[in-house]
Amino acid sequence: MSENNLNNNSFTILHLSDLHIVPHGDAQILSTVLQRMIDHIAETTKDDNKIIIVFTGDLVEKARFAEAEEAILKFFSDLKEKLGDRVIDFVCSPGNHDKVRGNLTLKNEFDENNEAFWSDFKKNDWIYFENQFEEYKNIIDKIQTSIFKVNTQKNSTYGIRLVNTGSSNICFICLNSSWSSTGNGDEGKLRLGRFQLDELTAEYQKIKKKADLSIAMMHHPSDWLTKNEQKYLTRYMTDEYRLNTNIMLQGHIHEKETYNWYNQNHSITTLVTGMGWDQQQKINDNGHRYSLYQINMDSGIVKVKSYVTDRSGTFEEDTSLYNGRNIVFPLYVHKFLELNNWYFKNSEIPLFYPKYNSADSLKVISNKLNDFCINMMKFLEEMRIDTVLFKQVNEYIKKSLAEYVDSNILSREEFDTLIKGLENCDVIKNLNMIGDVFSNISRKTSQASKYLNKYLDEERDDSFIGENGIEINKLYAFITRQSEIFLKDQFYAFIGEFCMQLSKKMFPEEEFENDSKVRVHFRRRCLIKDKIEYKKLFAHYKTKQNSKILCLSGDSTDLSDIKYNHSMIEKSFFEKRTLLCSLNPSFNTHKSKNDWIDFITIAPNVECNIYRYTKDYENYEVPILSFGISVNSTRFQDIIRGMAYVGFDKILSRLLEEYYDISNYNIENLLSEVNQYE
Structure with missing residues (x-):
């Protein structure tokens, strides 16, 4: 059947x-x-x-x-x-x-x-x-x-x-x-x-x-x-x-x-x-x-x-x-x-x-979302492998540095010997193999591989090199900083892949008419003068103009800020479900600069996306991230209505939890700590 x-x-x-x-x-x-x-x-x-x-x-x-x-x-x-x-x-x-x-x-x-x-x-x-x-x-x-x-x-x-x-x-x-x-x-x-x-x-x-x-x-x-x-x-x-x-x-x-x-x-x-x-x-x-x-x-x-x-x-x-x-x-x-x-x-x-x-359209939507999930799970599995390799590089270097605990300086020759030792363990072998096994990462694109290159002589980072050689304290600081940057890069890769894959699967280019447009986006929690607002984290914008498809991502897209109180983000988080603007107009507290006819809002109420704080002796919970899709055509409005019905919020929550399981790092802390490096 x-x-x-x-x-x-x-x-x-x-x-x-x-x-x-x-x-x-x-x-x-x-x-x-x-x-x-x-x-x-x-x-x-x-x-x-x-x-x-x-x-x-x-x-x-x-x-x-x-x-x-x-x-x-x-x-x-x-x-x-x-x-x-x-x-x-x-x-x-x-x-x-x-x-x-x-x-x-x-x-x-x-x-x-x-x-x-x-x-x-x-x-x-x-x-x-x-x-x-x-x-x-x-x-x-x-x-x-x-x-x-x-x-x-x-x-x-x-x-x-x-x-x-x-x-x-x-x-x-x-x-x-x-x-x-x-x-x-x-x-x-x-x-x-x-x-x-x-x-x-x-x-x-x-x-x-x-x-x-x-x-x-x-x-x-x-x-x-x-x-x-x-x-x-x-x-x-x-x-x-x-x-x-x-x-x-x-x-x-x-x-x-x-x-x-x-x-x-x-x-x-x-x-x-x-x-x-x-x-x-x-x-x-x-x-x-x-x-x-x-x-x-x-x-x-x-x-x-x-x-x-x-x-x-x-x-x-x-x-x-x-x-x-x-x-x-x-x-x-x-x-x-x-x-x-x-x-x-x-x-x-x-x-x-x-x-x-x-509900025939729901079946089509469900099948498309199933394909989207399969693609994202493949992406996350490859991200998991890259994360493991990154940790292997780090663990090897830290373990090797333990032999120099009484010294603050390593000569270049000693450091070269230390790094060359990587070739005698499984790290290099695993990095060379990933291009044969996976589709999205290779020896060239792997974040772990790029990180390793920072230690190699021809591409060595100079931030931990002093006049007399490699300064161990600076090297440890470098390792910590690179770990945080690695987590940030992985996080943005996940967010970007999520938006672009979803846009590609649910809103294929052949279904666009002239002047129709779709925006798939994430916002992040920010504190502005003791008030919680949600600002753009990432947005993917697709439109058709003069019979040509235009795609924009990141900084080139516009996404307005939203105040949390009495917003659709708050309502979605509290009710633990997807909200359609057309069915909840009273909670749409901000005016868009674009001619969107409808949008969905999801604030996943799962542990990895919850920020807790205390104010005036009261405990509060708010979402770290919110997600949305905006459309300007009735054709695409039917799609987001179907996504709301089939429970797309559960899919989003599940994939967020999968990402968190890989990084094992609090998303709120990640977003806060990496700001100093941006």
Whole structure:
């Protein structure tokens, strides 16, 4: 399914539902369509490394578990054999065919809003309804513990399950919508029960701080519940102090539907799929189907693919609903709409059928940012090697100088011998090799190599040379100064590379129209008359004039100063997120000299970018650096809106932390100390 998983914070949900497995005799335990389904799943998920299987009910037909058990276990054993250890969990909710049907029913007349009724029902009657699912729970226990080697859900037909993907914790809210089913005429009459929602809420609230995403799941579509139950379910799922759900997975109707609930503060993407009726000899009009949902946690995107059998019983991608293209949804629809200036009117919870592929642009942006990250990580890795080599040169010289601890002067001959010793250790060998290994640095461009040249006879720095030879005190001072300059050069190289690579990847020259322009920049904290301001650190400016692209960087670009108090920098730092000027105009406290129509501001709130100080006995924290992108065209405005949605602030923070890990030097101290050498 995937392009896959360049981003480690992605995972895939394999959504199965309504298998209705029945035995097909000794010669063929599984039906042909189920065998084809397993093979097709193996092919479509071959590039997916983290798969969570979600099953939303109806394992069998009319609870005939005894006769279907062998076929059920074979189906999931064969599926496990095909997918292997890439399956990280199996999560399920029961369907109406998974309960033994009897005479248990709710009384016709009762007040659904009566909490005392539901409390009494749970205490005295629920166990009898739960017992109708015993055979289902026993089979599920075997599937989970024996086949997929994961924890069992045998203890209850509803509950909370936290799944760790390696990068994120995904909370599954498993609902039982089938317990009140009578088998006929259920639509609009089913109930979850307040007791179920309240228990799940209590359990969820205990673990919600660990949950990065919440996915609810149940067998029936929501509109099969009574009107009151639909209302309660919506309230619980959209309330962060209750179930705070992001995605709802459902089955039962043997079709595929996609739609969303949303309001100004919350959104739920609802996805429905169903396998069909296994025992039918002939493929029905809807076909048998399964769905895959690839979820990228970093970019906030859900990519949906559904597969359905054609008239011959062969699985093909179902494009009937979305005109030949897969569906790409924003995971957080309300945020996506807000960033695009789409607002809600006259409805608390409207039902929203989104424009399919409304998030296609987000996928493009996410892929471009992924490429940008890969390039920056390569750059940082090469910077790490150069830093190691620089330290090796320093350590060698300091260690060699220790032999002359009783002397203040080294003769030129003694110093030449000391430096020549570098050729007998790994430093020179490593410096000569880097050009063969790396793309951005070589023996000629390496900062460590340039530093070493300052000690060599033909390029030797004269700042530590006295009348009688090499003055050791001055040499130590030289080493300290060069270390600080090295760190400064590495820092500016990182900042410059970041801006220019980002501009190149996100705003390629071929997308510029005449007079369109983009500026990518960093500002740094400064103290001006006891007031904190942010001044230009680096800016990269790109424009198109008279059909020609003009690029400017550094001192040749203009970037105004910003006072910190009540600014977008302050708001971004405090709220820990990317801010768009068009959505936060009241925080734009300065007037630009250019005709920018929008810009984003990010003040990374990560430890390496925090400056702490005390004033009037109060402790304060402010960012050392802020980042921004300014644009003057609606085309590029869409790009920065997309960057805000997919969480570019996290990418920036992560790369800053990677740089800090290499330099291991406080950015604020670095910027302060190197000023004396500029």
